[in-house]
Amino acid sequence: MLPKARVEKLIPVLKHACRRARRMKVAGFPRAYYCSFLLRDINWFNTWASSGSMYRRRADHTRNVYCDIRVGSPRYDQICDGGLNDNDEEKESANLVTMPIDDNNLEGIRIALWRLSEAKFREALSDYSTKESNRISTPDPNRSLKAFTTLRPITHIRHARAENVDEEKWVRFCKIASKWMAELPHVSSSWVEFDAAQETKIFVSSERRIVVQHVQIYSLTALIKKLTRDGHTIEQELVLNCATQNELPDMRRFKKLMRQKHAQLVRLLRAKTIHAFSGPVLLYPGPAGLLFHEAVGHRLEGSRLLSSGEGQTFKDQIGKKVLTLDINIRDNPKLKSFQGIKCIGAYDFDDEGHPGRNADLIHRGHLKDFLSTRSACYGKGFVPNGHARSKKFQRPISRMAVTIIEGRNMVDLKLMKEMLLQQIRKQKKPFGMIVYETSGGETETQSYDFQAFSGEISFATLVYPDGKEVVVRGVNFVGTPLQALNNIVAIGGYMEVDNSFCGAESGFIPVTTISPAALLSNLELQAKEVELVAQNILPRPKRDH
Secondary structure (H helix, E strand, O other): OHHHHHHHHHHHHHHHHHHHHHHOOOOOOOOOOEEEEEEEEEEEEHHHHOOOOOEEEEEEEEEEEEEEEEEEEEEEEEOOHHOOOOOOOOHHHHOOEEEOOOOOOHHHHHHHHHHHHHHHHHHHHHHHHHHHHHHHHHOOOOOOOOOOOOOOEEEEEEOOOOOOOOOOHHHHHHHHHHHHHHHHOOOOEEEEEEEEEEEEEEEEEEOEEEEEEEEEEEEEEEEEEEEEOOOEEEEEEEEEEOOOOHHHOOHHHHHHHHHHHHHHHHHHHEEEEEEEEEEEEEEEEHHHHHHHHHHHHHHHHHHHHOOEEEEEOOOOOOOOOOOOEEEEEEEEEOOOEOOOOOOOOOOOOOOOOEOOOOOEEEEEEEEEEOOOOOOOOOOOOOOOOOOEEOOOOOOOOOOOOOOEEEOOOOOOOHHHHHHHHHHHHHHHOOEEEEEEEEEEEEEEOOOOOOOOEEEEEEEEEEOOOOOOEEEEHHHHEEOOOHHOOOOEEEEEEEEEEEEEEEEOOOEEEEEEEEEEEEEEEEEEEEEEOOOOOOOOOOOOOOOOO
8 A cells, every 4th residue: 555655745646637637628529628637546465375385476556547537527427338338448548557666756647647637538529429329329327317416625635554565474374275185185276366456546536535444355166176077166265355354364273164065065066956946045144145136236236227228127216115124224334343353345535535434225125225336327316325436547427335134023044944944844845945055146237138147156055845955056036126135034133244246337346235135925036057178187196195
């Protein structure tokens, strides 16, 4: 992370570049009414090991700048479709975001900012002209909405000291851990990876807003695989994303966690395989959080209300009941930690320089608000809540940060298992299912496609009416958002933190989901995509001890 002295050298350069950009004009075209620069300075270290040998050790220092130039006026500018399509890597500006890291000579960054702002201004004028010409034949449904919310000047500068990343320690850790994992029985292949990213973000705008923030994310990932005789690959993965190295496990704790993963791998080798299922399902907190994230979270991103290509599931539903159960969903970027665990999705200001604030999205099943940028996504009563975020050159759009799911009548896990059995018997199903762990998910929100979501199950059991559990593999859960959410019949009382990364139009960003378990009266499961792999021709070489 950048020290105070270097931050103080860069701020005047960015401010000067903002003033210069506002002076650009082309006869017959609108002038720029707003300019901002978001500089991201990143120190990165990564190491990867397998079978006790280091495959990768890499450290880097990079810097990029996102430039936002808006032409026209805050009432009407060049941005279309909520900015969802402003992420074309072929644009000239996308190739100009990389900045020099030499702060002893600032001439390089001045030149780079000039070139970037020139390209962004030309693109803005072109987009404005296209938007105006489209109005001749196609009505603009967002014409009455304010294009951009103006803000007062502010200076918010926080300096922070980076944690020391002992590279030798983590190289040694990954090598030792990967060697130990490779010697576990029934493991065909395995690897361990450590990643550290320390970032300083400097935001400067023509509104005289200056914001300096710092982000640290440390990730430890371990994977074990077994190739079965019939060509199926069974795997278990441990993924830990933390805001401090203190939350990462030492070797003793790591082995304990991986022994649990290995025990699950062995159970999966003998597991029953099914290809489809529809019935009652109990989702543990992690999988339940994934369900809420994919099924409802992305549909509450206000930028999607501005795009005619989106399904807009909850458009014009504010104040209306959208969930049958009394569930509260909110997103609070200011929540830095929960139950002693730091939230990697937290921040003070978003990537448009707006303070992040708690957004009450759904209260007791009623829709209250959307995640928003500074562009109005609905009319009466709109107030931005600071959820504009992006990765690099993409335009910031509304994204989840720290999403919290709570129920009004929350029950403990033991009772939820009893309720699951009751649902199985009531529906006269041969079995139900408990999903203990998932490894990722995705959703479709565009109008031309099906409004659906999916979650990748990594460990689950079938539950029979007598309470017997049998490990199962071969399926992932799928569904349509409104039906799945309204099939929730109970919410657990214990909440867990899931720190992960979410991908969307504006790139992969850190997010935190805090969720209890959820019991659904019905959830559909479909067969996993399977790619069969032939067995090795030669046996694995004997280990040299």
